[in-house]
Amino acid sequence: MxxxxxxxxxxxxxxxxxxxxxxxxxxxxxxxxxxxxxxxxWPPFFNLFMLIGHWISTSGPVGYFFYAVAERVTIPFGLNHLVTSVFRFTPIGGSAVIGGEEYYGTLNMFMAYVKENAVIPLDLAGKMEQGKLMIQYGLAGAACWRCIALLMLKTERLSKHCLFPGCLR
Structure with missing residues (x-):
């Protein structure tokens, strides 16, 4: 364009x-x-994603395998959120009555428990972020800190300055 x-x-x-x-x-x-x-x-695509999400949540280990494959395949394109949002915000991710109000989806339920200052059930905590909380937020920073530690041994100053902002991600 x-x-x-x-x-x-x-x-x-x-x-x-x-x-x-x-x-x-x-x-x-x-x-x-x-x-x-x-x-x-958009509505036909939304319905397709809901249908796939329902199939994944009800088909056991085969569905889990296809979920993992779909998530890994869509990451390079930034579309992995289409795969995970079905579980985060819809009844496919589960439902719970918290503080007298019904919530659907893992993220909505998690936030409702936090808002109510209630104990978060372990099964919900395990489903939150589909078990990838440390992968998404912890390991990238740890890897960058390790690179910086190695670079300090070699005293390559420029590389250190390039990697440091990545550690703060």
């Missing part, structure tokens, strides 16, 4: 907005139109 818009000729009175400045303006207009169309396109 950028290559088509950047060389677009517009009247001289609007010349200030020509070239690279025109790209965000046209992108805003095009994506606004796209945003109006999406609510009509």
């Amino acid at each position: 950028y290559k088509k818009i950047v060389n677009l000729r517009i009247p001289e009175s609007l010349g200030f907005y020509s070239g690279p400045r025109l790209v965000p303006i046209i992108t805003l207009i095009v994506m606004s139109g796209f945003g109006l169309i999406i609510p009509f396109i």
Whole structure:
């Protein structure tokens, strides 16, 4: 889209907005139109994700295997949240009555227990983040700290400065 818009000729009175400045303006207009169309396109995809999530939650070890494969395959594209959100926010992830109100999905139930200052059941704590809390938040930082420790032995100053922000993730 950028290559088509950047060389677009517009009247001289609007010349200030020509070239690279025109790209965000046209992108805003095009994506606004796209945003109006999406609510009509998305429901079939949502229903498909719900159907797959229900199948995964009811098919035992085979479903767990396909869940793990689907999550790992979609990570490079950033679509792993489509796989996990079905369990986090829908009845497929479970339901519980907490403080007199019914909650659906692991994340909603977890937050309700925290809000009520109640004891979180172990089975819910295990399902929270699908058991990957330490992988997502702990191991990347630990690996970076280990790299920095090794670099300190070699005194490669530049590499240390590049890795340090990654540790704070």
